[in-house]
Amino acid sequence: MSGPRYTPLAASLPSTVPFVGPETQERARGSAFAARLGANESAFGPSPKAIAAMADAAAESWKYGDPENYDLRSALSTHLDVPMDAIVVGEGIDGLLGYLVRLLIGVGDAVVTSMGAYPTFNYHVAGFGGELHAVPYKGDYEDPDALLEMARQVDAKLIYFANPDNPMGTWHDAATVQRLIDGLPDGCVLCLDEAYGEFAPEGALPVIDVANPNVIRMRTFSKAYGLAGARVGYAIGHPELVSAFGKVRNHFGVNRVAQAGALAALQDQAWLADVVAQTAAARDALAAIATGLGLQPIPSATNFVTIDCGKGVERAKAILDSLVQAGCFVRMPFVSPQNRCVRVSAGKERELNLLKAELTAALSSLGSKAR
Amino acid sequence: MSGPRYTPLAASLPSTVPFVGPETQERARGSAFAARLGANESAFGPSPKAIAAMADAAAESWKYGDPENYDLRSALSTHLDVPMDAIVVGEGIDGLLGYLVRLLIGVGDAVVTSMGAYPTFNYHVAGFGGELHAVPYKGDYEDPDALLEMARQVDAKLIYFANPDNPMGTWHDAATVQRLIDGLPDGCVLCLDEAYGEFAPEGALPVIDVANPNVIRMRTFSKAYGLAGARVGYAIGHPELVSAFGKVRNHFGVNRVAQAGALAALQDQAWLADVVAQTAAARDALAAIATGLGLQPIPSATNFVTIDCGKGVERAKAILDSLVQAGCFVRMPFVSPQNRCVRVSAGKERELNLLKAELTAALSSLGSKAR
Numbered sequence: 001m002s003g004p005r006y007t008p009l010a011a012s013l014p015s016t017v018p019f020v021g022p023e024t025q026e027r028a029r030g031s032a033f034a035a036r037l038g039a040n041e042s043a044f045g046p047s048p049k050a051i052a053a054m055a056d057a058a059a060e061s062w063k064y065g066d067p068e069n070y071d072l073r074s075a076l077s078t079h080l081d082v083p084m085d086a087i088v089v090g091e092g093i094d095g096l097l098g099y100l101v102r103l104l105i106g107v108g109d110a111v112v113t114s115m116g117a118y119p120t121f122n123y124h125v126a127g128f129g130g131e132l133h134a135v136p137y138k139g140d141y142e143d144p145d146a147l148l149e150m151a152r153q154v155d156a157k158l159i160y161f162a163n164p165d166n167p168m169g170t171w172h173d174a175a176t177v178q179r180l181i182d183g184l185p186d187g188c189v190l191c192l193d194e195a196y197g198e199f200a201p202e203g204a205l206p207v208i209d210v211a212n213p214n215v216i217r218m219r220t221f222s223k224a225y226g227l228a229g230a231r232v233g234y235a236i237g238h239p240e241l242v243s244a245f246g247k248v249r250n251h252f253g254v255n256r257v258a259q260a261g262a263l264a265a266l267q268d269q270a271w272l273a274d275v276v277a278q279t280a281a282a283r284d285a286l287a288a289i290a291t292g293l294g295l296q297p298i299p300s301a302t303n304f305v306t307i308d309c310g311k312g313v314e315r316a317k318a319i320l321d322s323l324v325q326a327g328c329f330v331r332m333p334f335v336s337p338q339n340r341c342v343r344v345s346a347g348k349e350r351e352l353n354l355l356k357a358e359l360t361a362a363l364s365s366l367g368s369k370a371r
Numbered sequence: 372m373s374g375p376r377y378t379p380l381a382a383s384l385p386s387t388v389p390f391v392g393p394e395t396q397e398r399a400r401g402s403a404f405a406a407r408l409g410a411n412e413s414a415f416g417p418s419p420k421a422i423a424a425m426a427d428a429a430a431e432s433w434k435y436g437d438p439e440n441y442d443l444r445s446a447l448s449t450h451l452d453v454p455m456d457a458i459v460v461g462e463g464i465d466g467l468l469g470y471l472v473r474l475l476i477g478v479g480d481a482v483v484t485s486m487g488a489y490p491t492f493n494y495h496v497a498g499f500g501g502e503l504h505a506v507p508y509k510g511d512y513e514d515p516d517a518l519l520e521m522a523r524q525v526d527a528k529l530i531y532f533a534n535p536d537n538p539m540g541t542w543h544d545a546a547t548v549q550r551l552i553d554g555l556p557d558g559c560v561l562c563l564d565e566a567y568g569e570f571a572p573e574g575a576l577p578v579i580d581v582a583n584p585n586v587i588r589m590r591t592f593s594k595a596y597g598l599a600g601a602r603v604g605y606a607i608g609h610p611e612l613v614s615a616f617g618k619v620r621n622h623f624g625v626n627r628v629a630q631a632g633a634l635a636a637l638q639d640q641a642w643l644a645d646v647v648a649q650t651a652a653a654r655d656a657l658a659a660i661a662t663g664l665g666l667q668p669i670p671s672a673t674n675f676v677t678i679d680c681g682k683g684v685e686r687a688k689a690i691l692d693s694l695v696q697a698g699c700f701v702r703m704p705f706v707s708p709q710n711r712c713v714r715v716s717a718g719k720e721r722e723l724n725l726l727k728a729e730l731t732a733a734l735s736s737l738g739s740k741a742r
Contacts, residue, residue: 229627256600
């Protein structure tokens, strides 16, 4: 008897995953990480009010969550001053990226991104058979002009652009992003990933304009709001594009407790401001650690610092391995030339002290403190 | 400037949703339901240990959940006595059905189900362009022979079959289901939805055989375990089919708190047994209420009772509307001849008393207590 008949596309897909989780590494090494600084989670945690709201909601878990995510969307609508029907909530930005790609991209359709940008976006594009065209970063910045030029060349239906960027942490000002928006070729959608938007300095995020049918902005409760484990992201865009998500999304996909947590987190803007301030301080501390050891921190508007280790991928990989072995979970960019770096999330003092000690030891054992 | 260029498939999809949530109805009517008996949630709630585990885990929500769902899969592996690599955890059965359909079904591929069976499965089939072929129920039972016959006729890649069934609550014994499994045409996969499996009597569920490449069984923490809002389902099947989910799933899609809750729920089998007993008693009570009012309860192996209102869809719809207006959230099957019924979930005594009172009133105002 013959087995399942996969679609040709499904049969062609690799079984690789975009990210291996820290728990997998912990199981492999047989002990927990002492510092969890690899997934750009917020070590400062969610608002205590969000924790309390989730603890309260736990007993109500026998009920499905509201498939409309009404209360959260209503609060976001007020907070962002955009209509509710311009907001869709989903299972993290990862889930929303999957839905967006599914709506727009079929086999052979052209998509443009930056070489080394978010791998989970690429995973979704491959998953629906899209043709990904990647342009190099310029310095350590995503290059809007190159993205537009490539989009015109390949008649892209979709461009991915993160501001601030991951994995480098760099950012563009709003005027530059607006030029990217204004320069979009006919029929091309810009997916503007603002997962780290709350950390960005004033003037980095363009004004939201949901009248533009071709821009969709992705935001999340996973980063500054400290709720990575909750899986609550949202997309903001033209109501027509936003309503199209209703054709394909898992309507009951967002956890009920998470909806309550995200709502409470949104309502505690004082906590958010405090986290952003603590994150900025941790970023400065990380930059100082790097500089003090002769490494080059790349300017960041996120909750991580990407550190140029100075001598290409082998050295960065050696440092990463050494840190991981010593109990510091960190990651590094996947492709050249960004993979001359290691990427370290903002953490609390204890974690940064450990990172400093282990990075010092790693460099020392590599035979040189300076590059 | 022209807008987004949707795929032809996405452009063709309707914006209808499989289910309108009770919260949407509550917002429309301006008040909360007094009895929530429409979504087959467990009014008896999750294990207190699961609630405690979730409350504890809430503070850890700043961390992503383990994308491998390792601890939960490991516990399920022990509980079910199947290898871990034969289990995949996802965002409820709804999410897993979407992944399964995506792996197997492309535009024009044939799928077989029963006329009036789970609409969310149909939603996913339509969403990936599959051709759905539905066979009638036989009496109020899904008809394995008719499913097989249709699958052969249309060269189906996938059959959907729920045991116990929703929306009718009926069930087949294991031998009958095994005949369905054994009769599968070459290259045809059976999706055996056992969402209500924990409520089924001894002897209704066939032995799990993960060596069979063509059977995948769907189970959930949403029903008997009382965690509908957590969004944790799992599929059990041949490791090759199960591993294929890794090509398309949202790897970080399962909420971290929910993973902890599901694990604790699984570990409290005494609570599960108590819920199953309380549910059976509530089912008997619901049947008695129906019978006492001259209506015909359909035998059920689930956590709901589907009640034949005796005079076709108009009468059932009138009763449903009356109940909903009176604050009892219930639902009814979508298609004929099942839509001569209303479907009422097992509830606590207070809810059943309210249901009895309002059902009595509804029948009385419809001019007849008997059919």
